[in-house]
Amino acid sequence: SQTPATLPDYAAWKSLSDLIVHSANTMETRRDAIGSGVLTPSDKLFVRNNLPSPGEAIATDRDAWTVNIEGVKNPRALTIAELKTMGVETVAAVLQCSGNGRAFFPHGASGTQWSVGAAGCVLWTGVPLRTVVDALGGVADGMNYITSTGGEELPEGIDPKTIRVERSVPVAALDRAILAWELNDDPLPVTHGGPLRMVVPGYYGVNNVKYVRHIAFTPNQTDTKIQVSGYRLRDIGVKGASDQPSMWEMNVKSWVTSPLEQTPQGRHMIYGVAFGGSRAVASVEVSLDGGGNWQQARFLGPDLGPFAWRPFVLAANLAPGDYRVVSRATDSDGNSQPENRTENERGYGHNGWKDHGVTLKVT
Numbered sequence: 001s002q003t004p005a006t007l008p009d010y011a012a013w014k015s016l017s018d019l020i021v022h023s024a025n026t027m028e029t030r031r032d033a034i035g036s037g038v039l040t041p042s043d044k045l046f047v048r049n050n051l052p053s054p055g056e057a058i059a060t061d062r063d064a065w066t067v068n069i070e071g072v073k074n075p076r077a078l079t080i081a082e083l084k085t086m087g088v089e090t091v092a093a094v095l096q097c098s099g100n101g102r103a104f105f106p107h108g109a110s111g112t113q114w115s116v117g118a119a120g121c122v123l124w125t126g127v128p129l130r131t132v133v134d135a136l137g138g139v140a141d142g143m144n145y146i147t148s149t150g151g152e153e154l155p156e157g158i159d160p161k162t163i164r165v166e167r168s169v170p171v172a173a174l175d176r177a178i179l180a181w182e183l184n185d186d187p188l189p190v191t192h193g194g195p196l197r198m199v200v201p202g203y204y205g206v207n208n209v210k211y212v213r214h215i216a217f218t219p220n221q222t223d224t225k226i227q228v229s230g231y232r233l234r235d236i237g238v239k240g241a242s243d244q245p246s247m248w249e250m251n252v253k254s255w256v257t258s259p260l261e262q263t264p265q266g267r268h269m270i271y272g273v274a275f276g277g278s279r280a281v282a283s284v285e286v287s288l289d290g291g292g293n294w295q296q297a298r299f300l301g302p303d304l305g306p307f308a309w310r311p312f313v314l315a316a317n318l319a320p321g322d323y324r325v326v327s328r329a330t331d332s333d334g335n336s337q338p339e340n341r342t343e344n345e346r347g348y349g350h351n352g353w354k355d356h357g358v359t360l361k362v363t
């Protein structure tokens, strides 16, 4: 696949040299651009759109943007201006596409061939969904899911159910969901879902619905294609269906970010990032010989909470030779990354440590 030399208009503000542009709707952060900081700068953050981006015009009057809240005791529409008076929190969270790591599946899983860069760790600021729901009398009886609808205008003549970005997550996510209007302390760019986004920390990217227009507490999951058959984990060759696991909570994962490919002999700092997914990351080990021997790495920088990633570092004296550098993280429940990927049709949820390593030539 050819890398377009330019960014699409709606993402022209991003840093082209830090991104691999797969298409006008998909861009990932280069492995060597992730760096050792605790947060991903917005201009380096990956982009993935299932539908074309609506463009900045939808955000000319941010405070007037309305979201309908249904499936609560007192349903109503609220503007961002009103939401801003109800409460405010900031959460650091990893945003990661379900298909991050798809490029490592040897069967050629269809979809964007993401390597490691369809992920970043960012700050979201907004009102906890719980606060909003409490102000509207609480969740109505018998509701099991939170269903969020994206604000894209849909083309005429196509059944909306087949293209609309509308996702349901279990109602238990109410304890962590926030309605965000800021990204990394700036007004949330439309590129990343502004003026308002449903953020579900610890859940895969697709559940973080951009330009959110409707939020409904519902008894059942939505019947949109993106929910019913899309983003479902199944064996190779099997079609997506509602009885298969949905891409909801993320799993524990890590990868090295530096040095890559080639480096002179001597003392080096080996860097990477690690996160627990839906729970905190507890530790990370690094191996220089493809998993034969492991050493404990050290976390770098402040701990921004259970949904954030943590940069890690291991000091190593490297003699000339070939190395296979891999990392393996463990979450606070004791789950460690498996050695191998779980083969699946669409290449989702890859957290196997082996494929995510790098081959390093020390000269």
Ligand code: MSS
Pocket: 045, 046, 047, 048, 049, 050, 051, 095, 096, 097, 098, 099, 149, 150, 151, 152, 165, 191, 192, 193, 204, 205, 206, 207, 208, 209, 210, 211
């Ligand atoms: N939302 C909306 N509205 N639309 C679209 O398209 N996509 C998804 C999410 N959300 C969408 C939404 C996906 S799928 C993802 S990843 C994410 O988003 C991304 O983000 P950014 O900001 O980065 O672009 Mo996969 O799981």
